[in-house]
Amino acid sequence: MRVLGIDPGLTRCGVGVVDGAIGRSLTMVAAGAIRTPADAELPVRLLGVEQGIEEWLDEHRPDAVAVERVFAQHNVSTVMGTAQASAVAIVCAARRGLPVALHTPSEVKAAITGSGRADKAQVGMMVARILKLDGPPRPADAADAVALAICHLWRGGAQARVAQAQQEFARKIELARQARGL
Amino acid sequence: MRVLGIDPGLTRCGVGVVDGAIGRSLTMVAAGAIRTPADAELPVRLLGVEQGIEEWLDEHRPDAVAVERVFAQHNVSTVMGTAQASAVAIVCAARRGLPVALHTPSEVKAAITGSGRADKAQVGMMVARILKLDGPPRPADAADAVALAICHLWRGGAQARVAQAQQEFARKIELARQARGL
Numbered sequence: 001m002r003v004l005g006i007d008p009g010l011t012r013c014g015v016g017v018v019d020g021a022i023g024r025s026l027t028m029v030a031a032g033a034i035r036t037p038a039d040a041e042l043p044v045r046l047l048g049v050e051q052g053i054e055e056w057l058d059e060h061r062p063d064a065v066a067v068e069r070v071f072a073q074h075n076v077s078t079v080m081g082t083a084q085a086s087a088v089a090i091v092c093a094a095r096r097g098l099p100v101a102l103h104t105p106s107e108v109k110a111a112i113t114g115s116g117r118a119d120k121a122q123v124g125m126m127v128a129r130i131l132k133l134d135g136p137p138r139p140a141d142a143a144d145a146v147a148l149a150i151c152h153l154w155r156g157g158a159q160a161r162v163a164q165a166q167q168e169f170a171r172k173i174e175l176a177r178q179a180r181g182l
Numbered sequence: 183m184r185v186l187g188i189d190p191g192l193t194r195c196g197v198g199v200v201d202g203a204i205g206r207s208l209t210m211v212a213a214g215a216i217r218t219p220a221d222a223e224l225p226v227r228l229l230g231v232e233q234g235i236e237e238w239l240d241e242h243r244p245d246a247v248a249v250e251r252v253f254a255q256h257n258v259s260t261v262m263g264t265a266q267a268s269a270v271a272i273v274c275a276a277r278r279g280l281p282v283a284l285h286t287p288s289e290v291k292a293a294i295t296g297s298g299r300a301d302k303a304q305v306g307m308m309v310a311r312i313l314k315l316d317g318p319p320r321p322a323d324a325a326d327a328v329a330l331a332i333c334h335l336w337r338g339g340a341q342a343r344v345a346q347a348q349q350e351f352a353r354k355i356e357l358a359r360q361a362r363g364l
Contacts, residue, residue, distance in 0.1 A: 034362070035361070035362060036358055036361070036362070037357070037358060037361045040354055040357070040358050041351075041354060042272060042282075042284065043272050043273070043275070043276035043282040043351070044276070044351070044354045044355055044357075044358045045358070046269055046272055046273045046276065047273060047276045047277065047355060047358070048358045048359070048361075048362055050273055050277070051359070051362070052362065070262060071262075079262075080252060080253075080261075080265050083262050083265040083266050083269070084265050084266065084268065084269030084272075085269070086266065087228055087265070087266035087267070087269040087270055088269055088270070088273055090224060090225050090228055090266075091225070091228045091229060091232055091270055091273075093225070094225035094226070094228065094229045095229065095232070100224075100225040102224065169223075169225070169226070172222055172223060172226045173226055173229060175219070175222070175226075176218060176219060176222050176226045176227070176229070176230045177230075177233070179217070179218070179219045179230075180216070180217060180218070180230060180233070180234065
């Protein structure tokens with residue numbers, strides 16, 4: 001099973017692809033960041049995020065997508081951009097019928113390090129150890145995205161559950177369409 | 183010139199289409215709301231908003247789109263959903279190369295009523311008067327979306343400016359693509 005982790009952001013949107021299954025060792029396939037220029041207008045930046053996510057989905061064909069859940073109470077100055085980038089990422093995945101899971105930062109930290117309050121360095125170190133890398137993926141947003149993908153694989157990534165989620169998902173899209181009278 | 187106003191939201195996303203130009207009377211073409219079920223998961227709801235916006239763009243072919251600017255400090259409980267719905271609306275319009283303008287609620291109120299602190303009833307009443315309707319568009323989110331479209335037409339909706347904005351916009355998309363190495 002292949003998971004694309006996404007750490008949403010307008011300036012740097014971290015992305016990381018991990019292959020694996022419960023009880024088997026994990027492999028990092030790719031990691032990086034989608035960047036948009038800080039001086040561009042919001043529509044241009046959101047389009048840039050969309051294009052970048054589409055390219056990662058096209059190239060790596062994940063079975064599921066894990067996105068960091070954004071909360072209103074953190075970093076008020078940047079949270080709106082983060083929420084908007086996450087919406088674009090979620091829609092890109094959902095449009096393809098891929099299951100989309102949202103994990104909180106503390107769920108990710110707890111899954112990777114055993115503590116929900118671990119710092120970034122600790123998460124990066126454990127990501128490197130788990131994936132047998134020489135060091136944490138760079139930039140830091142890429143490491144966070146890889147950690148999200150690992151968290152998703154470990155928290156319940158059995159193939160059967162994914163199949164079930166996909167069916168459930170298709171059913172809900174159908175219900176949503178019906179509710180809108182389509 | 184035709185403007186689609188969008189008052190973003192997950193439960194009800196208001197939409198309103200107004201035809202007009204500076205110095206000429208305005209005409210409401212259509213108004214309504216895109217709804218998604220509150221018990222559906224976020225990806226399904228965002229997909230529903232995307233489908234709804236696409237349908238309004240297909241049916242009414244606006245020259246420009248005006249979206250309410252969302253601030254982090256208001257209504258913390260719902261602001262994340264509002265920000266995410268606005269991102270989807272902005273991307274739908276930007277993807278088609280349409281100019282997207284963001285107006286704050288107080289800019290809209292000031293344009294319509296002369297006061298940036300007018301209440302919803304006053305805005306609705308003035309929208310009805312400006313458009314020569316028997317009453318404000320329903321539901322309230324539709325009235326807000328129509329008010330956004332009027333605000334956009336009045337704040338600088340001359341055709342020439344739109345043409346300029348479209349050129350500028352295309353140039354920025356190109357710059358953003360270049361910055362991302364495409």
